[in-house]
Amino acid sequence: MQYAHAFIDDGLHYLPHYFSVPLDHSQPNKGQLTVFAREVRLVEDEQSQKPWLVFFQGGPGFPALRPTGHSGWIKRALQEYRVLLLDQRGTGNSSVISHQTLAALTPEQQADYLSYFRADSIVRDAEIIREQFGVKQWAIIGQSFGGFCSLTYLSLFPQSLLRSYITGGVPSLSRHIDDVYHATFKRTLDKNQAFFAQFPKAQALCQAIADHLIDNDEYLPNGQRFTVEQFQQIGINFGMSGSFVSTYYLLENAFVDIQGTKHLRYEFLNAMLAEQGFQTNPIYAILHESIYCQGFASNWSAHRVRDQHPHFHYQKGQPFLFTGEMVFPWMFEQYKNLQPLQQAADILANKTDWQALYDPIQLANNKVPVSCAVYADDMFVEMDFSRETLATMPNAKAWITNEYEHNGLRADGERILDTLIAMGNQTAVNLV
Template sequence: MIAAVPFRSTSYRTFKKIALRDHVFEMPLDHHQADSPRIEVFAREVVGSKRVHDDLPWMIFFQGGPGFPANRPMNEGGWIGEVLKTHRLLLLDQRGTGLSTRVLPQTLARFATAQEQADYLTHFRADAIVRDAECIRHSLLEPGQKWKGIGQSYGGFCLLTYLSFHPEGLDGVIITGGVPGIQGGAEANYRHTYVKVREKNEAYYRHYPEDDARVREIVAHLLDHEVTLPSGGTLSPRRFQALGLLLGMDGGFEQLHYLLEKAWVDGSSGRELALDFLMAVEAAHAFDSNPIFCILHESIYAEGEATDWTAERLRAEFPEFEIRRSERLLFTGEMIAPGMLDDFVALRPLKACAEILAARSDWGPLYDRKQLASNKVPTAAISYFEDMYVPIEKSRETALAIPNFYQWVSNEWEHNGIGTEGPKIVSTLLERLESPRL
């Protein structure tokens, strides 16, 4: 049952031409059980400082991830500023993230067993996030008032779930870099992803050919030595390989290159990996501080089937990603493997929980394909031709199956285009929503 829920709000706080107001909503952990335990879901309202009392249409933002909080606005610029020209914006901290009741290794440690941890985490997927949003709409907006949704990356997955089960709450949808492949499950998506990641590696080494030797030297060292990171975690060859997560973002090639070029120093025992390099490696990964991103990542594709560590199973089909001494290393992207939990100190106690979730086969539906095939909500999306995380082939397949869906395909930006050219992208998509020939 979707209905208004209890909530509390602050007064508006104004700075740098924007006004902010915080809202905290009391949500059922399980929307299908009346006596479910309660959690908190946080959302921050943003509006132009001179338009606080104006009757503006609402837009709700769904962040990428899974498992990451919404933006923390610092000024009136970027894509948020573009939205504020015409809308009142709600930045949603999806359940488990930000200032919502958080999912962290510390909070999961409160459960007595791995099974209890896994049972709890099953309530943190897109279906629950969308029901939260609908409860918020019923609580915060006027009766019958709809809003637009805007979603980046995984936020676009959430919005297709929204269009599937609660289209009555939306009067428009914008998706940036997040039109999901909804056919073929995790396996179909990861097969495409491996190909995209291989292409990114090839482009990276063409751009920085000198890094081939640097990477080989680091890999050889990691194969021969157990390297402990400042936090106590392990820099295994596989954890180093996972730095390829950077390659799909604007500026990611440079981030990785600048990281590699400072890898070594001469220490008391000779040549060794530099402390600032090791600290930067740790900072490049958020698996431990955002465990949803690791443990529930593959479940974003799961409907009635076990994921069973899909990316790791498919790795055998792509032997070029194997780590071999003295051979070129291909970095990986969003490929989650069970061994990753060994490399992160905070995640080691969650290994049993992760295995339970990977084996779970009774995941509920994330999409209603019949409803999507009759969609009436105007939807405009940008998909990036070379996207390493959301393969264009699967995005295109989905977009062509949904009416009233405009898809702008571009190779001008990477996956985080909204962060580099947000005003241009958002203004273009907003214009398309108004087009009579969407």
Template sequence: MTYRHNGLVCVDHTLDVPLDHTVPEGPSLRLFAREIVAEGHEHEELPRLLWLQGGPGNRAERPNAPGAWLRRALPHFRVVLLDQRGTGRSAPADRRTLARFGDDHQRVADHLAHFRADSIVRDAELLRRSLQGDRPWTVLGQSFGGFVTLTYLSLAPEGLVQAYVTGGLPTLTGHADDVYRAAYARTLAHNERFFARYPDDQRLADAVAAHLAEHDVRLPGGERLSVRRFQTLGITFGTADRFDSLHYLLETAFTTGPSGTELSDVFLRGVDALVSYAERPLYGVLHEPIYAQGGRPTAWSAHRVRAEFPAFDAQGAGPIRFTGEMIYPWQFEEDPALVPLRGAAETLAARRDWPALYDLDRLAANEVPVTAAVYANDMFVDRRQSLETARAVRGLRTWVTDDHAHDGVRVDTAVLDQLFALATDGG
């Protein structure tokens, strides 16, 4: 289907791909991608750029809310927005669609094990061949999309003519424990930044936590809001466009009801929108498995490593501190979107037979030009781990900056400008 929207020409594509690419004759998934070209350029032979979005479990951007990167890319490319498998219109995986497996948690886990970066890359290769035959294309990987890009360079570099990565150079060999140990330290630093900007919010946050500890407070969906779930609001600290959002949410926290002080409906509605995984359940289920390789299970890494950082203990003597991009087993007891997936999540956390996501020898001999933005103060992806990875990939050029948060490429065209210039002049 082809249609026009806000100066864009959009073409929808669907493609059937194997659930398990090693068994092409087995069950299949319907993949969806939307190709976009600027109006007036639809008949030009522009090269294609595949956008690999962050996640896991997020659908691709929709053209009614284009990021800065899209406006910058369209003069030069036909942009392909792929709903990665399990998201958007690409065989969405959630509590409803997975209910067909009944209570067989092992089957659900085995199914979802095919939704990591290696499968996404193989999907992309089938899509590329469907759209343009043997010709390689360019990829732009943001956050988890950068992880997928490194897997692409490992599994199918012949499909790429150029790769750009923003805030998404993963550790190639580190365990999930290494990832979260570094992430907790960065998240504490972002807490300090937030409360330094809004000093009175410490009093408000502590008051909310105390109220939740003493009262049975229900979110609009009916489930109880616990203190530990309230703490997960720190995920807003990681991006420029949401860093201040918790401040404006906290200022609506309290109201006066028939029984005295209560949490307001405005506050609870805003909290619900931030803590629910109804729109991206795969994020909850697969967030730790995206780091899993070899024979060592993740075993609820973020939950275990948290004990090393007592500042996050809401029962402690210190002020409340918010967590960030971490997933905990108790969320599969408290979030209605995740509750039915608890058994599968437990099975995946214990899994040992994960295939490798990165080919270190192939990356060391890489011939695809790669440029990457590394954000010095990124709360979600560790700078030191990113730079270690950059050194392991032949020819990868980095631009290290403290001018942008994790979402820099979405909010400022200058990020892609810098990567394009780096690719052209070699830095």
């Protein structure tokens, strides 16, 4: 069913587009999906022939942004492009993945179905859309996981691309997933140290909350028992600018006294539930590790690597540390909406025949101008791995900066995209 409609707001025209794509691009008779994309253009550009710029969202498993005004990176993009905001398969207004839509499938069917929701399938969907639009070439912009998709696009269909802009999302082409999580845990430790240095009293508050959860049963508004491990996961926010202060505010209002007994406040518990985005977007939890897999199984990499960083396992009397964007097998035991997917998650964690996502030979001969914002202090995408990849790609330039966290495109998108466009234009001049 198609619910999105065209509308005009703040001088921008928003137009919905729906497309039918195969679930399995190698076997079109295996079933069809709907993919949604929202076109955004200036009202005065109705007859414009500006090229397209396609946005690939981070995640995986989250829909494209829903703009609420003529601002940020979209404001800069619309000076030169028409923008297409792609709801990647399984998200937003596309054929959605949730505990509800997967409920009728067996675990084996769930795992098979979900195996078609990685970057290679997302890029092939985009190619179908490009062909249906009758566009010879377009530009792409990828944020975080969207940058991973961009490198897949550059590997599979470079002839379709005018430019590629990447923010906080240049992956390693060949490293094992365990390397990724060793680096990620170190970056997460750095963020913890910075947070507790800025808010020294927060360590005692965190220990008090964790100890309380060990000794008492507390339940989130959805009826799910809240645990120390779940509490630690709000540290994912430390990869975003401005998160330290908001996290501290949560901590200082965690408890309420009821007739002489200490409880966690409903407001705090409700805020903790709101932090659990994989309750509504399970692709993030169930396929997160697979975005690093090419010909090998993840075998719950973050879970295994965490055991080599035991300070992240909280015990009473020991310092408390938050975790980051890692996913763990216990999540499918504890989180209410992930429980029906536990067996499928195990099947996918042990899947070894993941197809290649990148073509190093093609990327080594890259002729598409690629401009990247690489964040030196990025908690999610290791700068050194990004630099390794970019060193193998001709016509790829990196702006390495410590001015932004992973959410730089959201925080200061107009400036970031302006810088990347200028870099791409210079590379294009050099190619002529």
